[in-house]
Every structure is written in C-alpha cells, then in structure tokens.
Amino acid sequence: MRGGEAIIESLKNMGVKTIFGYPGGQTIPFYDMLYDADIDHILVRHEQCAAHAADGYARASGRVGVCLATSGPGATNLVTGIGTAYMDSSPIIAITGQVPTHLIGNDAFQEADIIGITMPIVKHSFQPKNPDLIPSMIKSSFEIASTGRPGPVLIDVPKEVQEGELTGFDDSLIDTPGYNPTIKGNLRQIKKANDLIKKSKKPMILAGAGVIISNACCELKELAETINAPVMTSLLGKGAFDETNELALGMLGMHGRKVSNDYINESDLLIAIGVRFSDRTTGRLDSFLPDTKVIHIDIDPAEIGKNVNVDLPIVGDAKNILSSLNKTLKGYAASDEVNNWTNMIKHKKEELNPRVSYDDVPLKPQTVIKEISEVLTPDSILTTDVGQNQMWAAHFFNTQKPRKFISSGGLGTMGFGFPSAIGAKVACPDDPVVSLNGDGGFLMVCQELATVREYDIPVIAIVLENRTLGMVYQWQSLLYNKRHSQTLLGSSPDFVKLAESFGVNAVRITKPGETKEALSGAIKDNEPVLLNVVIDSEEALPMLPPGAGINEMIGEYKLEKDVI
Amino acid sequence: MDSEYHIISTLVEDKPGVLQKVAGLFNRRGFNIDSITVGNSEVEGLSRMVITVRADKKGLEQVTKQLNKLVDVIKIKDITKSAVKRELCLVKVSIPNAKARAEIIQYSNIFRANILDVTEKTLIVELTGDKTKINAFISLVEGYGIKRIARTGLTAMSRGV
Numbered sequence: 109m110r111g112g113e114a115i116i117e118s119l120k121n122m123g124v125k126t127i128f129g130y131p132g133g134q135t136i137p138f139y140d141m142l143y144d145a146d147i148d149h150i151l152v153r154h155e156q157c158a159a160h161a162a163d164g165y166a167r168a169s170g171r172v173g174v175c176l177a178t179s180g181p182g183a184t185n186l187v188t189g190i191g192t193a194y195m196d197s198s199p200i201i202a203i204t205g206q207v208p209t210h211l212i213g214n215d216a217f218q219e220a221d222i223i224g225i226t227m228p229i230v231k232h233s234f235q236p237k238n239p240d241l242i243p244s245m246i247k248s249s250f251e252i253a254s255t256g257r258p259g260p261v262l263i264d265v266p267k268e269v270q271e272g273e274l275t276g277f278d279d280s281l282i283d284t285p286g287y288n289p290t291i292k293g294n295l296r297q298i299k300k301a302n303d304l305i306k307k308s309k310k311p312m313i314l315a316g317a318g319v320i321i322s323n324a325c326c327e328l329k330e331l332a333e334t335i336n337a338p339v340m341t342s343l344l345g346k347g348a349f350d351e352t353n354e355l356a357l358g359m360l361g362m363h364g365r366k367v368s369n370d371y372i373n374e375s376d377l378l379i380a381i382g383v384r385f386s387d388r389t390t391g392r393l394d395s396f397l398p399d400t401k402v403i404h405i406d407i408d409p410a411e412i413g414k415n416v417n418v419d420l421p422i423v424g425d426a427k428n429i430l431s432s433l434n435k436t437l438k439g440y441a442a443s444d445e446v447n448n449w450t451n452m453i454k455h456k457k458e459e460l461n462p463r464v465s466y467d468d469v470p471l472k473p474q475t476v477i478k479e480i481s482e483v484l485t486p487d488s489i490l491t492t493d494v495g496q497n498q499m500w501a502a503h504f505f506n507t508q509k510p511r512k513f514i515s516s517g518g519l520g521t522m523g524f525g526f527p528s529a530i531g532a533k534v535a536c537p538d539d540p541v542v543s544l545n546g547d548g549g550f551l552m553v554c555q556e557l558a559t560v561r562e563y564d565i566p567v568i569a570i571v572l573e574n575r576t577l578g579m580v581y582q583w584q585s586l587l588y589n590k591r592h593s594q595t596l597l598g599s600s601p602d603f604v605k606l607a608e609s610f611g612v613n614a615v616r617i618t619k620p621g622e623t624k625e626a627l628s629g630a631i632k633d634n635e636p637v638l639l640n641v642v643i644d645s646e647e648a649l650p651m652l653p654p655g656a657g658i659n660e661m662i663g664e665y666k667l668e669k670d671v672i
Numbered sequence: 673m674d675s676e677y678h679i680i681s682t683l684v685e686d687k688p689g690v691l692q693k694v695a696g697l698f699n700r701r702g703f704n705i706d707s708i709t710v711g712n713s714e715v716e717g718l719s720r721m722v723i724t725v726r727a728d729k730k731g732l733e734q735v736t737k738q739l740n741k742l743v744d745v746i747k748i749k750d751i752t753k754s755a756v757k758r759e760l761c762l763v764k765v766s767i768p769n770a771k772a773r774a775e776i777i778q779y780s781n782i783f784r785a786n787i788l789d790v791t792e793k794t795l796i797v798e799l800t801g802d803k804t805k806i807n808a809f810i811s812l813v814e815g816y817g818i819k820r821i822a823r824t825g826l827t828a829m830s831r832g833v
Contacts, residue, residue: 223689224689224692227689227692227693227696228696228697228700231743232743233689252743284743285685285746286684286685286742286743286744286745286746286747287743408741409737409740410734410737410738410740410741413730413733414734
C-alpha cells in the first residue's frame, strides 16, 4: 500500500464517503490512486469552496468534513475556509499536497509553508515525513478535530510520501499527552449553579453553538422549561432552541431581536451555554450585564472570563453538564416571581414582534425571508452568506432544529453561503437545502454553479440583488455621512443568464408571493436552481452601532402589530 | 491594570514548530516576550521552555489558557514567585591598556565570572546570575568599551519539591 492509498483507506475507516477537493501538481499521485478508489470526490471550482463545503458538511451532519488541495496556491486558497471553520469550531480535515521533502525550504515551484501559514487558525497540524505515519496521523486528526472544542486539522503530505510504500498499516492514535479536554462538569460547580438558579427571580438563558455541537438541545429545552426561563441565542446558537417555542426570544446582539437586547440587562441570572460572548453578541462590555450574575458553561476553559466576568464557571461538555444540572433540579418548580418575570418577557416578545409583512415592490427583504420560512420545513437547512442577508435571516427566520441554520459567524466570510450549502446537501441529501446570499458574496463563489450542475446537487441558491455591498453601505449611510465608498456594485451580471450558462435553472423574482411559489416549486423539482430576488435597498435595522451598549439599538424597529 | 514580569515554565513536546506556535501565540494575543529559553527536559521527547513576559493578571490568565489548548503543550506553570533564576551572559570587552585588563579581571573575580578568551585588545567574560547581577557587571565594564554582548535570557526553576 502506498501513502495516497493509505490516506484513502484511513478516510474510509473513519467513515468518510465524500471529499471535496481540487487537484494540482503535488497531489497527482494521490489523485491517481483516487481514480480506482470507492470514495466520492466532488471537484469544486475553487479550493476555498472545498473548505467551505467540508465545513457545511460538518455543521449540517456533526461529522468531520474533509477537503483536499494541492501545495502552494491550492493550499493558500484553503486558508479562508480553514479560518472560517476555526472561528466557528467546525471539525474539518484539510489535506494538502506538499513539494517533495528534499525540496522543502528551497522555494520550489508551488511551495508554501502551509503549516506555518495556518498555525494560528488550526487546532492542530501534521506533516507525515514517511508513509507509515499516515494512518495514525489521519486517525488522530479526526480525534482532535471532533472532540473537545472542535476545530480544523491540517495534514500536509509531501509528494514522495504519497507515493512511498508503507511497511505496515498501523493506525494507532498518536500519543498526545497535552490534549485532554474536560468533558464532565465539576459536580460542586453544578450544585452551585442549582443554588443560583433557585435564588434567581429573573433568570435568562443564552445558548450558543456549543449546545448544538454537543447535541444538548433536548437538555437545554428541559432546563428552560423546568426553570421557566426565556432563551436567547447567539447567531450560531440559532437552532439550539426551537425559536417557535414561547420561551424563545431569538437572537441577541448587534442585530438581535429587540426583546432580547432590551431585557437581558434586567435579568438577575444569565445561564450562558456554549457561547464565547463575542463583541457582536455583547455590545460594549461595561454596559453588558452590569447587575446580573453569570453562569458560564463551556468546554473551552479559555472562553471563561475572556470577555465577560463570570460568577460561576463550569468547564465541560454542555450535554453532560446540563443533564447533571437537570437532575439536581428534579421536582423544582419556578417561583411566582420567576413566572411573573417570564410572563412579562413573553408579553414584550409578542409586542415587539418584528414586522415581516409588506407588499412593496421592489420587494422588502423581510417579505422574502417570511416567504422562505413559510415554505421551509423544520428539517430544511438554511445557509447564509455574510452581511445584510445573514442578519435578515438571523433576525426574521425562526430556526426550529439544530444544524439547520448554517452561517459564518466568527470570521464573517463572504462567499460562505453557497459552498457551505453544497456540503450540507451532500451530508443531508434528504433535507431541502437553501442558501441565502447577497449579490456581492454570491459573485465570489458563483463558479460553484458548475459543481452543483455536474454532480446534480439540488441546492437552491437565493441571490438577493440590491446591487450594493449592503452591510458596509448601511454603515456608511449611518456612520460615515452617506459617503458610499466602493459599495455600489453598478453593473451586476444577469444572474438568471449566469446560472443558465452553467446549465442551472433560474428564476427572477420581483413581486411578493413569487419567492414562495418559486421556492416550493424548486424543492419539489429537487434540482439545483437559482432564485434571483430583486430587493429594495433596505437597512438591517435596528442595530447596535459600534461602541454602543446592548440595549442602545438605533434605527426604527417596525412591528408586525402595526401592520394595517 | 498593572502589568508585571512573569516567568512561565512550560513542558512541551520536542517537535518541529512548537517554538513557533508558542511564540506566535504570545504575539497574536498582544504580548511581547522578554526572553524565551528552550532545552531538553528530564523526560525524553519533551522540552522545557522558560518564558518571561510582561503581562497583567487577566492577560496572563488568557495567554496561559490559550497555551494550554495547544496540543503540543503538556504543562504550564507560573513560577514567578518561587523560582531561582539564572541567565548566562558573554561580554566581549575592549582593553584600552594593561591597567584596564587587570581591573576587568579583578571585577570578573568579584562577580565570579570566567575569562574565556584573551587577546591583545579584547577579553571575553562569561557571567552567570540573575538580571540585576548581569546588568551591574555590564554597567561596570561599559567604560572600557563593550564590543559584543550575548545573553541567553532567563531560565528558571521553582524551589523545593
């Protein structure tokens, strides 16, 4: 068995059925061996999209996603995707080709120190110096990528290592004495959490992606319902708690639901689970939870106290901790004070329900999101790009199940929406997958229309067309005296013709009702399709301007109840 | 918040790139490493790094936790309070005249330094001690003209068991 075959064999042993990749000079040996292998390879049209697709695959399924690129430019094109996965704790394995070992350091053709380049954005990296190391390194990569706080792992394989013969297939895990994530929560801390909860009169819960990653959504629901606490989520926490549940308030933060932002500081206890309190979630820190006690549950000790001072940290896996905590709360019933508080919040939530009904032409983005949510079943997956489209989706779309809302939160990577949808669809072929994009971000990755056509991946790409880089445009409007520097896209392509030139059907949508119709048709057809939705230039409001406190949102908040 | 010097002793796997990862992490989190020394530890395959860095309490806690997340890092300890500290310094001093030579040799004896190399015009002195001692010696011989200084940076070990 040769090195490349060992890669394929090891991937298969780890349950991998599909990899996303793009060949090049230093991966020719691997691709030659792949030719006869029974593992699917999806040829993307840009390496960055291979990484995003692997990421989407991982987020939709909870399994490790795998992407592959050649050395040098192939590897550096993966960097944005690796960084995106790193910031959002997504388990992907990136395999790169490397120039032969004897040429490393000689500035050989297509040589890049990809291990060095990616060091700050990977959980770990390996470079097998001989083929015998490959099985162990691949197995260990999966172990490291998927356990603890997940993250990307890079394996950089020199060309001659791909070609070299193994003396034996030994895939025992590499000894990593420095890697032992804490899973079980400290029981004394859990007891203290129980005490704080029982003392609290105005509890609230903030759930993040950690809840989804650890499959703790049922435990979270049990906790919230037991203690009758309203639940907010971070952007990536969407889906951790059914947003149609009456206790769900929706997202918190810069573009959060008003009820979340307005009332979080009034709580006397915040139970934060699997969140990292990013600046986009908290607003200015010194006016975030000034009088609220904070319980912070996270598997990564470095997140505790990093941004927000914590009264009670519990390090460990959310599922493990929440189920222990729920056990200690058996028989607990929320006090009248808590019930009054939660009833008040529920009432405010109804009152502050954001307006989504418009019949304007050009279309209001809110209407588009409303129509999307009317069509999508709870099992459908919605991926977003970054910018206004993302915030509209996060704000107006109710996500009901985990792993159904996929978005680049931490790195905020434009061009993530469409390729991540490809990965999600490959992972979950039975669930409808829709990606919501702006016209800016979609053009960064539109070449993947070729991929969805070639492999018949029935992803529905919605492109909201307002011919602006809307989020930056909006900031310029609100904060930079309307000086719209380089944010007007001017002549955009005809997205319908663009899609058709790839052999992908497309529909242009301009009026209310059309999105709903086209989308339900597309889901029925089970074909890749592009919906080009022309929208009004509209701001994603309200928002927290930079430096504002969590309850200092600006911009008019239009309410559904005011619709006549 | 007040920042002060901390000495952090870390046990790491002796693998390529580990020094780069550790140093890079300090840099990324906004800390300037004052000195870093690396060498074999008592365990085969593991190295010990002694890092001195100026940091406030919160910053140090964050960087320590981030270091702990590196797969290659096995153990980290802030040994600032309990440590014995030593640095090795080589100084090449000019010798303007014979009298100076005698004086420098005399100073070296007082500081328990060793003379490693003597020529007509220069002396190389090897000196071990903590920062203050080395700085004191350097300022003492500065008047004769210092040609070169090479310092190892601090290495340290906590006292007792």
